[in-house]
Amino acid sequence: MDTLKHVINVLSAPQVSFLAAAIAFFFVFPPTDRFQSWNRRLRLDWLWTVKGGILLHALVIGAFFLSTLDPNFRAIVTKPDNVPIALLLFGTLFFLWLSMKQACDNDARLANDQKPNEYTDPSESKILVWPDLVYIELIAGILCMAALIFWSIALEAPLEEPANPTLSPNPAKAPWYFLGLQEMLVYFDPWLAGVVFPVIIIVGLMSLPYIDTEPGGSGYYSYSDRKLYVSLFMFGWLLLWVYLIIVGAFMRGPNWNFFGPYERWDLHKVVALTNINLSSLIWVKLLNQPLPDNIIIREMFGIAMLGFHFLVIPPLLAMTILKKFYARMGNVKYAVFMFLSMAAVSLPIKMFLRWTINLKYVVAIPGWFNL
Amino acid sequence: MADSKQDQADKLKAAGAGKAHGHVAKGHVASGDGQTRRSFISWVVVGWAAFAACMGGLATITMRFFAPNVLYEPQQTFRAGAVSEYAPGEVSTRWKSKFGIWIVRLDDRVVALSTICTHLGCTPNWLASEQKFKCPCHGSAFRMNGINFEGPAPRPLERHKIYLDDEGIMVVDKTVSFRQERGQWDEPESFVAV
Structure with a gap:
């Protein structure tokens, strides 16, 4: 067991895990026809079926709960700050699977000259705002409030002593949604990583509708019609954002050193x-x-x-x-x-x-x- | 019925005439009353001046906002004790929390290092076992003399003015800083020789 943990710690070092994730990425989310044919040959599109999804979620959730038996892993993921991040990552996985499943279903339907699942006859596609939409919003609002109340009671707010400019927490972490930016700041000068890159990211996202003007796949989930775009977007989203949030939240320890998931956060780790x-x-x-x-x-x-x-x-x-x-x-x-x-x-x-x-x-x- | 209709028509006519008359009269009288080109331009000037004044006021208020309201400043100059209080090769964290200064005794000099990381301003920690200052925010590290060598920090830590007063006690003046990349670390005020 310890050997296995050690192996996982070594493999989770970013130079290994990122490289592996980046290579695997293009087979799972193929950007071109050639990659897609490999994807089919490796049967990776099976992931986006119901059975594949159940297996995927069972593996990830199972591995997570099995890992909580390890005291070091448990200490990190059960920090009040980190619990919602872990929940969020499961949510990300589920919605990724859901949208990819819908996209693959539609791809199959389109290949058989059928209309996509989302298609409805324009004369019938009407939903009443009252009561249908308003009720849904009301229920969603109540559920959110209940979840927030439960959360605030169950997990104590990580309040600390008053701020002191001569004392930085070790490690000092940004809120989860900025952990990707904080990770970027490690590799680039502050004005590049803190100003120029965010501007490029925002301007780039804003320019997407002007770059991608192809009407294929508009209004419904699909993958094959827009491989390159979906693949590139997923690269930015999963590898340059979610991956960096995972690394920033769970693998950056004292003195901003890397720690494997089962490694003790040693204040004196020498690197x-x-x-x-x-x-x-x-x-x-x-x-x-x-x-x-x-x-x-x-x-x-x-x-x-x-x-x-x-x-x-x-x-x-x-x-x-x-x-x-x-x-x-x-x-x-x-x-x-x-x-x-x-x-x-x-x-x-x-x-x-x-x-x-x-x-x-x-x-x-x-x-x-x-x- | 017919009468009243006629009445109404007359009234309307009269009103129309009155209106027209009034209009003409107004046009004559008011040649200086907001109608001519000259007065129009002067109103435009007044309007734009008012607008510029408003924007200027807004800009002033905004700039004022950037200046802190707090007048209290921690003391910028302090006495750090005699050279003999610091062992050779020692990094003293004695003044870190109070003044944000490490007193470092190097081979031939004592210097006052700023505790502000040159990357984004966090406060690094002195790791004695590794002989380096390590920043907890993005992992920058500095050697004992302040030179950056790990992580993203783009330049060495700053040193502050340090000198001996009449009693032979070291005084640190944080208002003056010396930067290595500008070649200022050999200036006599940046260290106390031992």
């Missing part, structure tokens, strides 16, 4: 994480030379990597595997779409480099631009 810039890594470690004085020459590898990522890969994709997509989108839409996608992909790349080789900055121009 060596000495940072290194890409420039020092290449010039000093690989080429055995001192850092050049000229900043541009010093940082040219990082600048070249950034340029390749944002300026070379998108046109390459447009000429190869995204040829049809590019023709449909046109220049401006394609450029905006690609900028947002490549930015979303660059985030985990940088995080992964920090986890594996402690890379601090790809481009480091102190006082001006550190990325």
Whole structure:
């Protein structure tokens, strides 16, 4: 049992778990036809059937309750702060399954030339506001209030002593919905992770209806019609948001160190994480030379990597595997779409480099631009 | 019936004439009364001036809002004791909670390190066993001398002015800070030599 726990602790380290999740992701949520054929061959779409859903939920919930037998795991998940987060994650899983099931049902129906499940005859599709809708809202409101009252009685509010600027709690955590941002702040400069990226995320979400103007799948759940969009959105949602919330809530312990789910939150855990810039890594470690004085020459590898990522890969994709997509989108839409996608992909790349080789900055121009 | 109808028609006519007359008269009399181009422009100027004044007032109030209402400030200058009170290689947390300062005795000097993390302003903890300051918010770490080497902090901790007074007691002045990335750590006021 201890060996198993140890193995899970090791596997849950972000460099392992994130990589595994990211690879598995594209088979579970295939962005292209090729991935979808692999998805079918591996029978992964079985997850979105009733039987698959029951198994999925039974596995996750079973593993969770089995894990609460472990004192370290129990200590973390039963913190009053964390209980709603755990509930929320089960909710996320359920609604993910529910929407994917509806999407797969509709995909099958459309493939058989049937109308989607949500389709109703326009002449019959009427619901009365009073009493139908108002009653539902009333009942929902009462249930929410009952849940809140129960919650506030059952779990004590984690109140602490008055704030003291010279004393930061250890670990000091943001509210759950900002844990993804807090995790991002670990890997990027504060103005990038705290200002620029949130703005890009919000502007990107706002621009979605203008980027994705294809009418297919509008008004009902579907996957096959809009693979690329759903897959990319799920990547951002599940891997860059939910995953980071899980990590931030349950796996970041004292001194903001990583702890496996069954690891004791040891205040004195020693972890060596000495940072290194890409420039020092290449010039000093690989080429055995001192850092050049000229900043541009010093940082040219990082600048070249950034340029390749944002300026070379998108046109390459447009000429190869995204040829049809590019023709449909046109220049401006394609450029905006690609900028947002490549930015979303660059985030985990940088995080992964920090986890594996402690890379601090790809481009480091102190006082001006550190990325 | 016919009479009253006729009456009504007359009344209407009279009213119409009166109206027309009044209108013409008004137009004549009021050549300075909000109708001409000149007066229209002056009203526009007044209107815009009032609007600008309102916006200016709003901006002033907003800017005022950013200045804290609290006048109380913790003491910025304090006496930190004699050099001999600090062992070589020691990081003293004696003044951390009161003044936000670590007194650090390095090989050849005593310095006053700020306890504000240069990432987002949390207060790091001194981990004696690992000989580093570690921030609990995002995991930045600093060496004993204040240089950042782990996590996201973009620059070293700041040092504050420290000097010996007439009695040979060290005085820390938090209003003056010295930043390594600006090459200020060798300025004589940034340390007390031992």
